């Protein structure tokens with residue numbers, strides 16, 4: 001976890017190449033991932049802010065270096081998702097702009113109402129979401145390969161780095177003396193707001209496509225997420241793990257998975273090697 005590399009990758013997404021329903025050929029499932037993408041740039045800015053604020057108070061040089069790696073990785077994710085979101089707008093979903101502005105307002109509300117510690121706890125909660133989702137994507141070909149090849153690389157790279165830096169915000173929270181009660185209370189609050197926001201953005205995107213009332217599409221998506229293959233159903237135990245008092249993100253050992261993916265994406269014959277502008281660690 002400690003050797004976090006800030007990989008600068010150049011992605012451009014051509015709306016004439018990326019299929020409209022690029023995930024599983026399904027409008028509703030595609031919209032779920034698109035909604036997540038619309039949340040990422042602002043969300044990741046919030047994560048960076050809430051962790052960077054404490055950088056000067058961290059005495060462990062290894063953790064301080066990990067914070068720098070975390071900041072560098074999240075900044076790159078924001079950049080890639082902005083390019084992705086631009087493609088979404090270009091293909092006529094102008095509602096993406098107002099949806100992003102609304103995410104910004106929600107995060108401004110979090111900035112105004114939560115203490116700095118609370119904001120860091122919210123980041124830990126959201127980093128737990130991205131970590132467990134990333135683990136599923138990396139370990140389950142069915143979930144991963146349902147994404148069209150024109151966009152898959154970006155999502156897999158993001159998943160790899162979310163898993164690589166999954167413990168950084170949490171370790172900072174512990175290092176500054178963050179406690180259990182705040183951590184789980186903020187997790188409950190964050191869960192409600194996060195799923196509410198994803199559902200709202202999802203609904204807006206479907207509405208803009210005239211597909212909000214497509215009951216069969218909704219039923220198919222629900223079955224996919226909660227039935228088979230059951231992306232969310234399978235995430236439930238990992239989500240609940242966070243409520244253990246002695247929880248730590250590294251309890252889930254993903255080192256072998258990450259090593260395999262680093263090789264597959266960025267090794268000598270790596271799938272994304274040609275997109276990678278190598279830079280020293282941040």
Ligand SMILES: [Fe+2]
Nearest residue numbers: 044074077162
């Ligand atoms: Fe990220």
Ligand SMILES: [Fe+2]
Nearest residue numbers: 074127130162
């Ligand atoms: Fe992250």
